[in-house]
Amino acid sequence: MKVDLELIQKLAELGPRKSFGFGLMEAARERDNVVCIGADLSGTCKTEEFRERYPDRFVNVGIAEQNMVGIGTGVAVCGKIAYCASFASFLSMRACEQIRTDAAYMNANVKLIAHDAGCTVGTQGYTHYAIEDLAITRAIPNMTVVSPSDGLSIAKMTIAIADYPGPVYMRLTGTRTPVVYETDYELKIGKANLLRDGTDVTIIATGSCVYNALQAGNELSKEGISVRVLDMQTINPLDEDAVKRASEETRLILTVEEHGLIGGLGSAVSDVIAGLGQSTRVVKLGLPNVFGPIADHVDQMERYELDIKGIVANVKKNYK
Amino acid sequence: MMTRNEIANNIAYKAYIIRKTALDMGYAAGEHGAHFGSTLSIAEIMATLFFGIMHYDPKHTDDPNRDRFVLSKGHGSLALYITLSEAGYIDKEILKTFETKDSILPGHPSLHPELGIEYATGSLGHGLSLGAGAALAAKWDRLSYMTYVLCGDGECNEGSIWEAAMLASKEHLDNLVAIIDCNRMQSDGFVKDICEYGDMAAKWRAFGWNVKEVNGHDPLELYNALGKNNHAAGKPLAIIAHTVKGKGVTLFENNPKTHHYRIKKDEYEAALDELERDEKNRRSNYEG
Numbered sequence: 001m002k003v004d005l006e007l008i009q010k011l012a013e014l015g016p017r018k019s020f021g022f023g024l025m026e027a028a029r030e031r032d033n034v035v036c037i038g039a040d041l042s043g044t045c046k047t048e049e050f051r052e053r054y055p056d057r058f059v060n061v062g063i064a065e066q067n068m069v070g071i072g073t074g075v076a077v078c079g080k081i082a083y084c085a086s087f088a089s090f091l092s093m094r095a096c097e098q099i100r101t102d103a104a105y106m107n108a109n110v111k112l113i114a115h116d117a118g119c120t121v122g123t124q125g126y127t128h129y130a131i132e133d134l135a136i137t138r139a140i141p142n143m144t145v146v147s148p149s150d151g152l153s154i155a156k157m158t159i160a161i162a163d164y165p166g167p168v169y170m171r172l173t174g175t176r177t178p179v180v181y182e183t184d185y186e187l188k189i190g191k192a193n194l195l196r197d198g199t200d201v202t203i204i205a206t207g208s209c210v211y212n213a214l215q216a217g218n219e220l221s222k223e224g225i226s227v228r229v230l231d232m233q234t235i236n237p238l239d240e241d242a243v244k245r246a247s248e249e250t251r252l253i254l255t256v257e258e259h260g261l262i263g264g265l266g267s268a269v270s271d272v273i274a275g276l277g278q279s280t281r282v283v284k285l286g287l288p289n290v291f292g293p294i295a296d297h298v299d300q301m302e303r304y305e306l307d308i309k310g311i312v313a314n315v316k317k318n319y320k
Numbered sequence: 321m322m323t324r325n326e327i328a329n330n331i332a333y334k335a336y337i338i339r340k341t342a343l344d345m346g347y348a349a350g351e352h353g354a355h356f357g358s359t360l361s362i363a364e365i366m367a368t369l370f371f372g373i374m375h376y377d378p379k380h381t382d383d384p385n386r387d388r389f390v391l392s393k394g395h396g397s398l399a400l401y402i403t404l405s406e407a408g409y410i411d412k413e414i415l416k417t418f419e420t421k422d423s424i425l426p427g428h429p430s431l432h433p434e435l436g437i438e439y440a441t442g443s444l445g446h447g448l449s450l451g452a453g454a455a456l457a458a459k460w461d462r463l464s465y466m467t468y469v470l471c472g473d474g475e476c477n478e479g480s481i482w483e484a485a486m487l488a489s490k491e492h493l494d495n496l497v498a499i500i501d502c503n504r505m506q507s508d509g510f511v512k513d514i515c516e517y518g519d520m521a522a523k524w525r526a527f528g529w530n531v532k533e534v535n536g537h538d539p540l541e542l543y544n545a546l547g548k549n550n551h552a553a554g555k556p557l558a559i560i561a562h563t564v565k566g567k568g569v570t571l572f573e574n575n576p577k578t579h580h581y582r583i584k585k586d587e588y589e590a591a592l593d594e595l596e597r598d599e600k601n602r603r604s605n606y607e608g
Contacts, residue, residue: 035460056460057460059456059487059491061483061487062483062486062487062490064480064483064486064487066445066449066479066480066483067449067452067480067483067484067487069449070446070448070449070450070452070453070480070484071449071450071452071453071456071484071487072453073449073450073453074449074450074451074452074453074454074455074456074457075453075454075456075457075460076453077438077439077450077453077454078453078454078457078458078461079384079457080457080460097443097446098446098449098480101440101442101443101446102440102446102449102450105430105431105440106431106439106440107431
């Protein structure tokens with residue numbers, strides 16, 4: 001994939017779903033063994049173009065997520081790289097045991113594409129929210145869990161996981177893809193990306209919250225608080241070195257994620273800090289552990305202080 | 321070239337070996353116990369597949385054209401391990417480690433392609449999707465191998481079986497065979513008391529499958545049903561195998577108390593005697 005300004009601008013317009021669809025076509029173009037399993041959400045998950053271009057590498061199993069992951073594992077065992085796409089809620093919970101016992105236990109080359117995680121679907125309600133999926137998937141042995149942050153990183157990650165052996169859960173959040181990466185960058189699964197450096201506070205963000213964290217970091221720096229911002233694109237395995245450095249080199253760590261406060265990025269970071277025996281404070285921003293009121297995505301992000309304003313306020317409140 | 325009768329005789333003999341070795345291994349497992357009933361129920365099915373029907377070579381476990389086998393009812397692992405041992409995949413010494421500390425042979429199979437164990441199974445309702453995936457991959461790659469999936473009738477309580485059944489028929493997977501071990505028992509007791517499924521054959525037919533019903537302990541019936549002649553173009557094949565849970569050992573036959581069982585010394589010895597007497601009779605009948 002040739003990355004230039006034009007592509008970055010194009011992906012910024014596409015949003016998470018279509019950025020994945022674009023990446024999938026790129027991954028498939030150079031790899032004959034990339035296949036796609038759909039569960040009656042090809043339109044939503046943007047796998048239609050793949051289906052039309054490669055009808056012999058696509059199967060629609062209907063509204064049957066368990067079967068999607070089982071079939072995906074079955075073809076993966078036979079040498080395919082199987083992309084299985086659905087809403088994060090159905091994929092991680094309806095097909096949870098197939099993910100764990102088929103894909104992960106057999107270490108199969110299954111790439112689970114979890115669309116519309118967190119509160120992305122807004123007023124559609126909590127049946128379609130996934131505020132538990134990071135907690136579920138990162139607890140599964142063999143499972144790599146990634147959470148890219150903008151159009152370019154989603155497209156790059158979609159391609160990168162094709163060449164990354166074993167099962168991967170790729171989580172997509174948010175409705176838009178404002179630019180985090182203005183130029184191409186080296187994507188390494190398992191490594192955090194340093195977006196801006198600072199010496200007072202580290203904001204560790206993932207997915208849809210990364211753009212907001214970066215803008216918040218820029219604002220705070222203007223006000224005299226030196227902020228480091230990390231894009232934690234891989235939740236499992238976590239970049240423990242980056243967390244350790246943040247703990248040693250800055251006085252406050254703020255984690256920001258569109259996921260429940262139990263078991264996600266904040267929990268993973270806290271686990272590392274607890275093991276260090278250091279007293280660095282960790283403040284976790286995320287979705288509360290309730291089936292709460294509905295609202296559009298943008299309004300939920302504001303309500304739960306995951307937007308720029310909320311992140312700025314939480315840094316000011318907690319950094320002394 | 322063996323005659324059908326010779327093939328059937330060999331299958332019956334292998335089924336005897338499966339039963340006898342399962343008793344030995346299950347007895348050796350001691351307090352860990354074993355799923356004797358399910359293992360005895362599928363002895364002829366396993367023997368027919370591996371010593372009459374399937375194409376494989378234990379020296380080339382990655383041959384792309386090898387036939388695939390999924391033991392969807394993974395608790396029948398003893399039958400799988402013993403069959404693979406007879407087929408040349410698993411050393412007899414490894415068999416002795418069944419369910420012991422650090423063994424690669426747990427009560428439910430974990431993945432060991434080098435030993436011919438190509439799927440980790442044991443959570444029911446998963447295997448038909450895995451097998452449908454293997455059959456689909458064969459279609460995509462234009463490979464001629466067949467995929468055989470062995471399910472339990474109790475296992476068909478799981479909804480995911482029917483998701484896979486629907487898909488296999490819709491994708492015209494005529495390279496996929498599901499064998500349903502209908503012993504009419506499940507963990508809690510008899511099917512009729514737990515979740516009666518009615519006409520199993522009619523269900524698979526309704527899902528678009530080509531269906532054959534056989535006596536699951538008759539090698540010739542199994543061999544004939546699984547042979548190429550029975551494959552209808554464009555349709556997956558379901559073999560409804562009517563079986564007896566615990567077949568061949570009175571202690572286990574249709575006994576709802578022995579689904580997973582710790583066999584005692586006197587029971588083990590009596591069961592062995594029973595198997596050996598039956599095998600002797602069978603051989604003398606065959607040899608006439």
